[in-house]
Amino acid sequence: MLIGTACTLLSAAGLGIAFLVARRRRYALALRTAAVALLPVGLAMTGVVRFVVNMTFNPVAWAGFGVLACAVLLFLSGRLAEGRGRDRERSGGGTPAAEPAAGSPRSLPKSGRRGGGEADDFSDIEAILKKHGI
Template identity: 75%
Template sequence: MLIGTVCTLLSAAGLGVSFLIARRRRYAAALRAAAVSLLPVGLAMTGVVRFVVNMTINPVAWAGFGVLAFSVLLFLSGRLAEGRGRGASEGESRAARGRRSAPALPSSGASRGGAEDFSDIEAILKKHGI
């Protein structure tokens, strides 16, 4: 009885707020507010509110939620451990492949060729007056 009264009062307050929103000519927002304000009465009429109230008082229900949460944690930690194990072996093999295919350090002749490249760039910049 008390649950129905509280839900009815919540819905009446919400409908009052939606009426005030509609007076400001914001009809779409007023319709959304009216829809949300009718939810408490609808839930009370279907018995969902009574079910939720009875469930929150029941310690067996809370133990069930605890078991479900523990199950989700176990599942996620298993996925995380599987992903880390696979990622580490792939990362090590990539590093080993990278070491095998890494080019040798350039010789001193290649560094002279690099200096010639800079002289070309300097000539182009001088040509444009930079």
């Protein structure tokens, strides 16, 4: 009884606001406001509000939500673990699948690494210039 009264008062206030908006010749906004204002009464008449109120104060319902949340987490964890297993199979058993970038120290020959001999660096450059005829 109290729920129905509260929803009716809420809807009446919303319809009053919709009427005031319509007086300002903003009819589209007034129609949307009236539609939203009728929702509490409609929900109270269908019993949805009573269901939600009874469920809110029921500890068994909250335990059920906890079990559902646990099930979702387990499902998502399984999907995540399955996806990581596929990535490892594709890459060849735990080795990185991507090749090192062209300018990274891993991809340079030993003579081109920093800290190596300067003569080796210049000999590579000389060989490249001779190859292009410079």
